[in-house]
Structures are given as C-alpha cells and as structure tokens.
Amino acid sequence: MIKIADKSGFCFGVKRAISLAEKTANLHKKVYTLGPVIHNPQEVERLNDKGIKTLKDPKSVKDGIIILRTHGIPLQLHNELEKKKSIEIIDATCPFVKRAQDIVKELSGKDDAIIIVGEKVHPEVAALVSYGSGKCIVVENIKKAQKLKVKGSLSIVSQTTQTPENFDSIVKCLKKRYKIKVFNTICKATFDRQKSAEKLAKTVDMMIVIGGKNSGNTTRLAQICSTRTKTYHIETADDLKKAWFKSSNSIGLTAGASTPYWIIKQVRGRIEEICSDGKKILKKAKSKEKK
Template sequence: MEFVRAKSAGFCMGVSLALHKLDDIIEKKDIPGDIYILGSIIHNPQVVEEYAGKGVISADSPEEIPSGSIVVIRAHGITKQVQQSLSRRGIHVIDATCPKVKDACLLIEENTADDRVLLLFGEEFHPEVKCLLSYAAGETVVFDSLDKCKACDLDPSRKYCLAAQTTQDKHIFDAISRDLQKRKGLDLVVLHTICNATKMRQDEATKIAEKTDFVIVAGGYNSSNTRRLAQVIEANGTAALHIETAADLPLDDLRNFKKVGLTAGASTPKKIVDEIQRTLESL
C-alpha cells in the first residue's frame, strides 16, 4: 500500500497561538487564581484532556467561573457580551481568540454599523459563529448551504453584508456571493473572512483525493473544519473517513486499498497524526 500525507496536516497558526498562551500561563503562574477555559480551548478532546491533567478547568457557562479566576478565551472566541461580563466580574481575561476570527469580528462590526443586515455562511450553533454574530450591530441571518441562502427572502430596500465562518468552504462561499450579487437591486458588501490556511488545507486535501483511493481525515469529531475536509474530499469522488486517533482505524478494510491519503484538521496534534501514519505504514 502506498501512502500520502498532507503537508498542512496538524495545528494551524490560530490553534498554536491559543495553546502557547495557555502554556505560558500554566508555566509562569504569575497571575493568582485557578485557570479556566470557557468551553474547549480547541475542538480536540485529547488536547482538552491533556490540559485538564495540568489543572485547567473547563467551564460550560460563564456563571461557573468565580471572581478572581483566570479565564483563557478559546481559539473560536466567545461573544462580545460574555467577554465584557467576565471582565466586569473581576475575572482576569486572557484572549486567545484566533487572529483570523478576531479580524472577522471587527470587519463585521465595522460593516454593520450603518444598519446593514449580516448574512453569515456558517453553522448556527458553532461557538465561532456565535462569536461573529455578537459583533453585528443589527439583524442577522445564518445559513449553512447555498440552497438555504437561495431560500432567504431578502428585502431589496435593505442593505446587506455577507461574511463566513472562517473555516467554511471557499468555493461554496464564492457561489453564494455570486448568487446574491445576481439579485436585482440588492445592496451587498462581501467580506472575505475565510482563513487562507483553511482554503490551502482544503485545496491540498482535494489534490490528495485525486491521486488516492481512500483518505483518512484525523481530528476531533466536534471539529467543524475537520468535518469540512472530509466533505471536500468526498465531493471530489474519493471515499474519506473521519477518525480521532489511530485506534479508530479500520485496519482490515484499509488493506484493500492501493493508495491511502492522510490529512488532519487545524486542531489535531502532530503526535496523533504521526501515530496514525506509523500505523498505516505498518500495514
């Protein structure tokens, strides 16, 4: 069996920065108080479990975090209102939001200040999407596909701006943009908020899919960008399997393929990808 590994597999810049900030706080211990994360620092359960072993506490809601504590804002960001309320309660806030997400937030804030309605391409209940929506000055509309965008009844007398969750598929976003721009008389501003690293990762996954029989996609099951990689590969006509660790590999089935590819989401540690590679190479 031949094997191809994506060069982009593993942590993206935003994830690396978030974990570096968290590591720095744990190591220096120059701020008193327990260290909390509101939600998962990144969408990878193995990483979250590792930090729990270092004493980092995961909170499901802001109310669980006591005054005087330290809270590290996860890479996906949190809503502007929650971040402000944490600061008002005397909680030391360390913002580890991905810079690309933060840039998208500020673009949305700037471009909705004149009553433009935000049209957001993303997963409605994803933490990043909730963060992005909180920066919109007025009304918002969320959809997760071109068909759902087409179904939106937009008032041509209103002004709109289009943005996307940073890990969305750029090709679908471009199709949505073209569709909206065809609507007669629609006043639309298009904000390009999809991360370039996401597009490069998806493009590389497509190229790997074209020259392999099967592709393994490694990453947390709750990671939207990892799920998206699997979707991009399957849209290319190549079978893909989303797994979290090497223990999830269907080894007997994989022996039937001549050439297997391996890629990983932006929140997947290199050591997990390496272990999967070693297991595949042992077949």
C-alpha cells in the first residue's frame, strides 16, 4: 500500500516562480535564472531544455531577461542589475520571502538590533541580512542565542523555512535577557509539509522522501520522518532499490517544496512496479513449494 502525504511537493512560491520562468521562455529567447531557480536538479534541467539557463555570475551576460529565484537576492546585487539597461529583471522572489525582506528593511531604520533566526549560509538569509543596513545578527540555534551579547532591545525575524520549534526556543531564550519585538515570518508551507510527513511516517513501515539532495527543506523532511520510521531520501525513481521493499507492506511518500509532481508520479509508478514484481516472485515460489 502506498500513501502520499496530504501536503507534499511544490509550494505556492515555487509554482509561481516556475510558471513565471516558463511564460517568459515562451515569449523570449535569452532567459536566465540567477543560480538554480529552485533546489531540484531534475526540474532545473527540464527548464534548461526549454531554454532557461542558469547563471552563476550575472556579469557573464550582456543582455536578456534574468529571473530572480524564490529565495531572493542581496539588495546590492538587485540594485546593480537594475542599473543595466540591456537586462530586464523578473522578480520571482516568493511573496512570503519578500514580506520578511520588507520587515527587515523597515526595521533597519529603527534602533533595535535585528536578529535573523536562520542558517547563515542560506541564500535567503544572505538576502535578508542585506536589507538590514548592517544591523542584522544571524542566530542559528539556541546555543548561539544563549551566547548573544548586544546592547539595547531586539527585533526578531525568521528565515521562512525555519521550524517553529527552533524559532520559539530562541525567542523564549532572548526574552529573558532583552526587550524584544517578534516578527514570525515562518512560511506555513514548510510547516504543513513537515507535520503531514510526520503524521504519515507514524503509520507506515517505510517513508520515501523525494527531492534534491541540495534542498534544505527536503533534507529536513527526511530527518523528521527518520525519527518515526525507516526512511530513504531519493532524488528520482532511479535511486529506488528493490531490497528496500522486501519487508515493507505500507509505504509513505512525501516530497519537498521544490519537488515537481512529475517526479513524485514517476517514483510512485516505479514503487508499484517493484512491489508487483515482488508479489509475482512470491507467488511463483509458493506454487513451486506446493509441487
């Protein structure tokens, strides 16, 4: 039996970015995304086949259309791109990420230090920090929060994909020592996928989590599921191994917010094939035993 988590696969922001990229590529020739538009190598390759190229360095193109990805880009880079007359920008930054950027921008004009709860190396956090006019401090976890030393009061904003648990524990910790203002900018799509995956993982023999190995939210889904049941994180149907299915009767599927439906469908189809092959082999073995 295969069950798919109620909330899995593409979120609103990713659907919007892909749709913007495809519509643009239908009308124009030179279409680029600054870095992979989403963290899914197979979907990026599909878009590449449609003529949407991934740029590492915006200086490498003289003209054309550059699509900004869902995580957003640093403000300075955005401003530099805006100045180039031969380049058109289509901003596919997710509106939820944009909201967090706008909050940081507004806070940058106030006295409070701005605490960003998030992963320092994540592009979304790098972009958020760029809106804070040098006033942002990134706090990744409770240990860092305990060691924090700043003067005055704090405003706290979150990377959209943080877990509510991490955000709440940091807020609680800082509240004991500082006067704080809290801006909860966590996106519900991530939270919903995590809760839905965890709920399903409790009821099945095995979970298959589908999504890019470079996708933070997919990796987190795999971590959550692995605390409940046997879990494998795969990118495509080709990664599935027959041996995994020998002693599993119920299989749960979930996918990160950057995993397209066509990959989920392929994985499901391949699992059905593997399981029906297994049943046929078992049937043959039993009929031999009878003879």
